[in-house]
Amino acid sequence: MRLHEYQAKQVFAEAGIPTPASALASTVDEAVAAAEEVGYPCAIKAQVHVGGRGKAGGIKLVDDEDEAREAAEDIIGMDLKGYHVDRVLVEAAVDFVNELYVGVTMDRGEGKPVAMVSTRGGVNIEEVAEEDPDAIAREHIDPAFGMHPYQARKAVYDAGVDRDIAGDVASVLTTLYELWDEKDGSDAEINPLMVTSDDEVVAADAVMNIDGDSLFRHPDLAEMEEEAAEDELEAKANEYGFDYVRLEGNVGIIGNGAGLVMTTLDLVDYYGGKPANFLDIGGGAKAERVTNALDMVFSDENVDAVVFNIFGGITRGDEVAEGINTALEQFDEIPKPVVVRLAGTKAEEGMEILNTDLVQVEATLEDAVQATVALAEEVNE
């Protein structure tokens, strides 16, 4: 789960990381009023989960009221790489002499957290990591002990940060790690951490990604997630608790288990079709979940045919079959043709229950995918 910039900044500011004066606005008038409040020059920044907002016209620097109004009119309501902008953060511009990068993430290869500092802030840090890995100082953290103060200092000195501000940067890094740890972060980043001519450091951007599996112990962050949903189908997926990704094709795909669902996508592509989505109903899905999954895929108007691919382990075929029946029996006419392949735990029982008047049944994964691709093509002809 990814927090919006304004949400992450709020979390950072509460923990004591310096951030520029700012206010959130959802109308042009609110944005202009906010600009008066934070003072000129200021930046008007679209609040959507899209990388490269600046280049795409989602961030504008303004010097007076007229410019603020014009920028707000441009940005609020704009379509930014497929996302509708309905909120902007109006933020005082920082007069900086230097831009740094600080970040904390989980190093999956090492199985432990890693804290990072670089003097090459303000640019795409992934590119820096690739071209010049030595430009980023890294310090692995023992999760049993947390980050020792010396580790923050070491990372800062290893990165070559100026001595005058080294203490402040180490302090920001320490706070960032503590936040990451306390809030079950997956990534926490400040890029850039701006250095002013007075040797002060200010977080000019803020990224905070939270481990979605940890939300049961962070009700405050779970609330922020609801605010953060930005697409109708994705909001629906959140509500139903599905792993769901919308894609550009017309073959709807539902399955159990990420690996098998991805394989189904790959096979659709292999047999000449185009996947419309990734939808994993997860392990041990009961009938209601199956019904919800079909509801989701039917709601996507790009879908022309659906393949339902289940290989039961912890998931039981009889439950799945019951869910498919329930979902389809409510229609006088099935919205899109559905192909079912059912194998594994309780698959035979499932096949006995399944209402085969409503769906096409195929015995193997390959047959099911090919049949669905053919059905989707027919609709298009």
Added chain:
Amino acid sequence: MSVLVDEDTRVVVQGITGGEGRFHTEQMMEYGTNVVAGAVPGKGGQEVAGVPVYDTVARAADEEDADASVVFVPPAFAGDALFEAIDADVDLVVAITEGIPTQDVSRVYRRLNETDTYMIGPNCPGIITPGESKLGILPGNIFSSGNVGLVSRSGTLTYQVVDSLTDRGLGQSTAVGIGGDPIIGTDFIDALELFEEDPETHAIVMCGEIGGEDEEEAADYIGEYMDTPVVGFIAGRTAPPGKRMGHAGAIVSGSGTGTAASKIDALESVGVPVGDTPEEVTEHIEDIL
């Protein structure tokens, strides 16, 4: 011979009184697994499927001489349950639970490195040596005994490949689903090393997916140390960059590493054939054996 489990493995089930714990304990016992105890705090003295339940794993392991644990504990309490199993000194912990916070797993992983315990998972289907024992939720009826080893990051993909192998008369020595989470106990290299040492395993299927660099590292290991032939499969060729596909690990960063293409290249460069479909994987294994 087999890898990690056999007919003598004595199993304690953590979370045996829950719905999944109870159902899969019965399934495991039906398959022939030697389930000797359950462990659930506050439920000591009860019985599930004729198996005695203890309040702690330590007591269960002590009284019933258990040497492996299977964990069906809900995510909020699973990290603690894994620490408990490791501290009870069992040889093998199989963590079925899906959705354990990564930071909890990171602490468990750190403790594991100080012990001799193997952990499989979390968020995995478990391990099976066909005809002898299964620890986890794998559907026993699709497996058959033989000499193909299988290691996979995905549970359902394991079933898909096994079904196809069994269908063509290619039995399995041991199949292990290591799970797709960002941090896991037993990884590809650990499993490959165990299969390499197992004289009953004549060929290995390795099923990977997008995200992380485990497959690339495994490819290096295969090139350097393995004599047993390996066939690969990589899920997620069509996944768009930057999107998370279910498994926490299954995300393509977009910077070229962790993609299906980079994993397939790494495997093929050390002579590992990679199937385009699960059926093709079986065909490659047929050619080898």
